Amino acid sequence: DTAPQEDKLEHFKSISPKFIEEHGEDADRVRLCVNIEQNWMGLDNWVDQKWRASGVRFLDDKRYSDWVVGANAGDKPWVIMFAYTPLYMGSLNQPTDNMMRNLACLAKVYGDRINFGFMDFRASEKVSENYDINLDYGKITPAIIAFDHEKAYPANLSTLSAQKLAYFVENFKTDCQFCGQKMREPRTELTMYLEYTKNTLANSEIYVDTYNFLQEKTNNTWVHDS
Numbered sequence: 124d125t126a127p128q129e130d131k132l133e134h135f136k137s138i139s140p141k142f143i144e145e146h147g148e149d150a151d152r153v154r155l156c157v158n159i160e161q162n163w164m165g166l167d168n169w170v171d172q173k174w175r176a177s178g179v180r181f182l183d184d185k186r187y188s189d190w191v192v193g194a195n196a197g198d199k200p201w202v203i204m205f206a207y208t209p210l211y212m213g214s215l216n217q218p219t220d221n222m223m224r225n226l227a228c229l230a231k232v233y234g235d236r237i238n239f240g241f242m243d244f245r246a247s248e249k250v251s252e253n254y255d256i257n258l259d260y261g262k263i264t265p266a267i268i269a270f271d272h273e274k275a276y277p278a279n280l281s282t283l284s285a286q287k288l289a290y291f292v293e294n295f296k297t298d299c300q301f302c303g304q305k306m307r308e309p310r311t312e313l314t315m316y317l318e319y320t321k322n323t324l325a326n327s328e329i330y331v332d333t334y335n336f337l338q339e340k341t342n343n344t345w346v347h348d349s
Contacts (some may be wrong), residue, residue, distance in 0.1 A: 131158070132159055135155055135158050138176070139151050142286075145289070146294075148283060149293070150286045152228075153229060154285035155287065156165050156227075157180055157225055164220070165209075165216060168219075168223050169208070177227035177230045177239075179241065180240040180241075181241060181242075182247070184249055184309040185248060187247070187250050190238070192307075196272075200226070200232065201270040202267065203268055204266070205242050205244075205247070205251045205266040206219040206223075207219060207245065207263075208243045210246065213306065218264055225283075227239075229288060230248055233241055244262050248315070249309035249315055251266065253309075254301075255301040255304060255308045256301065266278075269295035270317065271295070273305065274296075274303045274304065274306055275304040275306050275317060276298060278295070278298075279299060279309075281302050286334035330345070
């Protein structure tokens with residue numbers, strides 16, 4: 124992107140009136156932040172760690188337990204990105220870099236109302252495997268999950284643009300998939316295998332087809348009706 128900053132600013136701000144009418148002022152602030160202020164590259168994220176200045180926090184399993192699961196009544200909700208990072212997997216970071224810019228802009232706009240953080244898919248699988256979520260391209264795609272009042276609310280597929288992310292942050296209890304899952308502590312070394320089994324079964328066509336057949340033939344009672 125070689126356009127002068129003044130030209131970029133003029134272009135993106137010229138869109139604001141119509142964008143605000145359709146999506147609201149906060150969504151427009153996120154859009155302007157992503158397109159004008161937050162042109163970060165990999166080194167900005169992982170060497171300079173510019174996300175820290177925006178209020179985004181890195182969470183490990185203990186911080187998740189203390190800050191998210193252990194939140195008190197009245198504490199701000201959390202919106203957490205789960206993604207592969209160079210901390211544990213250095214070859215799949217472009218989607219993470221793109222979403223990190225978005226996450227930092229969300230934190231700048233909504234940080235007075237919501238906490239924002241990120242966790243590594245590999246390092247924190249004892250947390251991420253707890254929750255049911257469909258992703259556009261598997262774990263190559265960062266996952267966004269909101270946590271509030273002992274419940275988890277994963278963002279819908281393709282929640283990537285400024286307006287969709289802003290809408291999710293403002294309406295995560297309804298604009299979600301598998302909404303309202305019970306918030307859970309990180310799994311142990313033993314109970315992780317239960318999560319692996321559950322997720323393997325859920326992705327098995329044989330299991331899903333058998334389950335649907337039984338549901339259909341037993342009239343949702345699991346007792347054969349003939």
